[in-house]
Amino acid sequence: MKNIFIKNIVLFGTMVLLIVTSVLSVPGIRNNQNTEPLKSQIDVEKTSSAETKGDDVDWWPMFHHDLQSTGFTTSSAPSKNNVLWAVGNWENTWLSSQRCSPVIVNNTLYTAACDPAYPLDQTKNIDSNSLFKENLPRDNRFWRDNKRLSPLLWYEAYAFAFDADTGNQKWRTRLTEQHFIGGSPAVANERLYITTNYDVFGLEGNLFCLDIKSGDILWNFTLYQRYTSPLVYNDNVFVLGMEVDEYPTIYAKLYCIDAETGVELYNTTLGNGEANIAPALYNNKLYISVFDEETSYVYVCCVNASNGDLLWTKELEGTWFGSSPVVYNNFVIVSSTYITANPSGCLWCLDAESGDILWDYYTEEMCNVVTPAVAYGNIFLPLTNYTDFSNGYGEMHCLNVTSGDLTWKTYLGYGLDSHPAIADGKVYISTEDWWGTGGFWDGYCHCLDAFTGEIIWNFWLAHGTQSSPAIADGRLYIAIPGFLYAFDDTAPANNPPEITITGPTKGKVGRTYNYTIVAHDPEGEDVTVFIHFSFEPDGYSFGIVPSDQPIIFDLNFESPISFFIKTRAQDASFGSSEAAYLHVNITEINVKPTFLIGSIINVEPDGDYSFITVNKVLSIRLLPPKIRLLSYGEEIVISNDYKGFVGSRFIIGRFKADFD
Numbered sequence: 001m002k003n004i005f006i007k008n009i010v011l012f013g014t015m016v017l018l019i020v021t022s023v024l025s026v027p028g029i030r031n032n033q034n035t036e037p038l039k040s041q042i043d044v045e046k047t048s049s050a051e052t053k054g055d056d057v058d059w060w061p062m063f064h065h066d067l068q069s070t071g072f073t074t075s076s077a078p079s080k081n082n083v084l085w086a087v088g089n090w091e092n093t094w095l096s097s098q099r100c101s102p103v104i105v106n107n108t109l110y111t112a113a114c115d116p117a118y119p120l121d122q123t124k125n126i127d128s129n130s131l132f133k134e135n136l137p138r139d140n141r142f143w144r145d146n147k148r149l150s151p152l153l154w155y156e157a158y159a160f161a162f163d164a165d166t167g168n169q170k171w172r173t174r175l176t177e178q179h180f181i182g183g184s185p186a187v188a189n190e191r192l193y194i195t196t197n198y199d200v201f202g203l204e205g206n207l208f209c210l211d212i213k214s215g216d217i218l219w220n221f222t223l224y225q226r227y228t229s230p231l232v233y234n235d236n237v238f239v240l241g242m243e244v245d246e247y248p249t250i251y252a253k254l255y256c257i258d259a260e261t262g263v264e265l266y267n268t269t270l271g272n273g274e275a276n277i278a279p280a281l282y283n284n285k286l287y288i289s290v291f292d293e294e295t296s297y298v299y300v301c302c303v304n305a306s307n308g309d310l311l312w313t314k315e316l317e318g319t320w321f322g323s324s325p326v327v328y329n330n331f332v333i334v335s336s337t338y339i340t341a342n343p344s345g346c347l348w349c350l351d352a353e354s355g356d357i358l359w360d361y362y363t364e365e366m367c368n369v370v371t372p373a374v375a376y377g378n379i380f381l382p383l384t385n386y387t388d389f390s391n392g393y394g395e396m397h398c399l400n401v402t403s404g405d406l407t408w409k410t411y412l413g414y415g416l417d418s419h420p421a422i423a424d425g426k427v428y429i430s431t432e433d434w435w436g437t438g439g440f441w442d443g444y445c446h447c448l449d450a451f452t453g454e455i456i457w458n459f460w461l462a463h464g465t466q467s468s469p470a471i472a473d474g475r476l477y478i479a480i481p482g483f484l485y486a487f488d489d490t491a492p493a494n495n496p497p498e499i500t501i502t503g504p505t506k507g508k509v510g511r512t513y514n515y516t517i518v519a520h521d522p523e524g525e526d527v528t529v530f531i532h533f534s535f536e537p538d539g540y541s542f543g544i545v546p547s548d549q550p551i552i553f554d555l556n557f558e559s560p561i562s563f564f565i566k567t568r569a570q571d572a573s574f575g576s577s578e579a580a581y582l583h584v585n586i587t588e589i590n591v592k593p594t595f596l597i598g599s600i601i602n603v604e605p606d607g608d609y610s611f612i613t614v615n616k617v618l619s620i621r622l623l624p625p626k627i628r629l630l631s632y633g634e635e636i637v638i639s640n641d642y643k644g645f646v647g648s649r650f651i652i653g654r655f656k657a658d659f660d
Helices: 041-053 140-145
Strands: 002-006 026-029 083-088 103-105 108-117 154-163 169-177 186-188 191-197 204-211 217-224 231-233 236-244 250-258 264-272 280-282 285-292 297-304 310-316 326-328 331-338 344-351 357-364 373-375 378-387 390-400 406-413 421-423 426-430 443-449 455-461 470-472 475-480 483-487 498-502 506-508 512-520 527-533 541-545 551-557 561-571 580-587 592-606 609-621 626-630 635-639 643-646 650-658
Touching: 103 186, 103 470, 108 191, 108 475, 108 483, 154 191, 169 191, 169 204, 169 217, 186 231, 191 236, 204 236, 217 236, 217 250, 231 280, 236 264, 250 285, 250 297, 264 285, 264 297, 264 310, 280 326, 285 331, 297 331, 310 344, 326 373, 344 378, 357 390, 373 421, 406 443, 421 470, 426 475, 443 475, 498 561, 498 580, 506 635, 512 527, 512 561, 512 580, 592 643, 609 650
Parallel strands: 506 580
Antiparallel strands: 002 551, 026 357, 083 483, 103 108, 108 154, 154 169, 186 191, 191 204, 204 217, 231 236, 236 250, 250 264, 280 285, 285 297, 297 310, 326 331, 331 344, 344 357, 373 378, 378 390, 390 406, 421 426, 426 443, 443 455, 470 475, 475 483, 498 512, 512 551, 527 541, 527 561, 561 580, 592 609, 592 650, 609 626, 609 635, 635 650, 643 650
């Protein structure tokens, strides 16, 4: 058993209930050719996109930016990790974006977030079995420990509009009770479209249409789905869903809905299984990935957008789809995953007209769980490795879109569970430590050179995220549970704080040991201090304190343990320190006959033992033979039935002692 006493800290943690599949990497390439990317393609693609868009600003109006789901924008993008503004705070993580990524249109940012509703209205017809706090996704430890919440609660989903320049909230709309955000919004014709579902485990949900100026709900459409982002084209909304037959039989569906009225125009049954994330559109054709968990069957469908006719279906190898399709230069790019003890993945390139496989790229023991991005003639493929579903790491692979040739790959550490964004010759992606293997349930936003894979900058995210970056008008936007960030090169640079942790690295069972953490900020700003104890894998603690104010806490253990304390600081301008570690080993008291002579600093009797801090003490043991000179500050634990002399400054005699 262990007792923890923490002073000057607000203690809470976060847990992750996410099971994702991926593992060690030995990528193999088939049908490869050597083709180098050209940096001049940046200007070529900016010109062509701007001409077709007919607008001075290339906004980010939907999931993965555009109808082809390329994840590429002609906008300039930050070369530095300077934070222009941030919305949120660590003591109220209602702004939990879950899988929702922000979109930006006409200098307004739109997103959605989940808030646990309270108190529970007992008159509502709610299935309480699925609504206890232990079932909450992500952030759930905070929600469980938050005393403002009742034992039973449900979700409430909200849509938001923020000023993209300042972060000021324009409006907030409660969509409806008992909902979970699983997809990203789309904005078109002064309207916002977004899907929700009743809880993280349920399938029944809605497609909402809101007025983007007021946030008023104009209509909603009921459909079964899980993680779905709508696409708007020719005044129609295309959204993926499912039809549930006798469980577990599920049919993947495509719905076409009038964008003005919310009236269903047609629906198309794609086949058994679940359609994944979002369709991509090219030449009036919709491309959709579908997987069937029951039959381990994955396939891509091509549908006529005008009438819903199913044009072709292509079965691929694998058991699960990690991505939606991406269309680029008449190629359809999609990845599949092989669910095994150590999952692997494969990226497929299909002909958009026929569905014929042009090439594939197999990644042994690494798999893709998000939609890749395409730009500059290259595919940017996030991959995650998990050995037996633990100790994961991520890599970004860059492939030539024509041949599948590997151009570069970059190790990124944590798992990659957000879709990448490409702009201005740079790749942006967020990472997430799914199992807390690094100490925190945290992550990073990385900026990479799109042509070399070199990491230009990263930004520490105190909470990992599945929300993906969005870029518009030279700015980068990221949502994590608790915060929404805007990055801009015009924002002032920030000197990050420094943090130290001091205290004993060795100890004995039953003793209390004192530890001190100090965070220093060069600008003197208040700092948020994050503390993780490795014996508490469920989360971490943090508190906001002035710069240089010590955080002091005591640890006491009733059994042996080896652990580490990890701490990090973030200032009010969101500059973050490097992590500081202190490894501690607490052992049993194991007294052995020992002759001791020397000077001591302090004696502290405690029950059957005395704890002595030494200056210089010579120790001699006979069985087994061992002679050692203990240095300043070391501690000896001796049994109180000793034969010898212990003064305030001196010790001599034979004792039963333990100091290893």
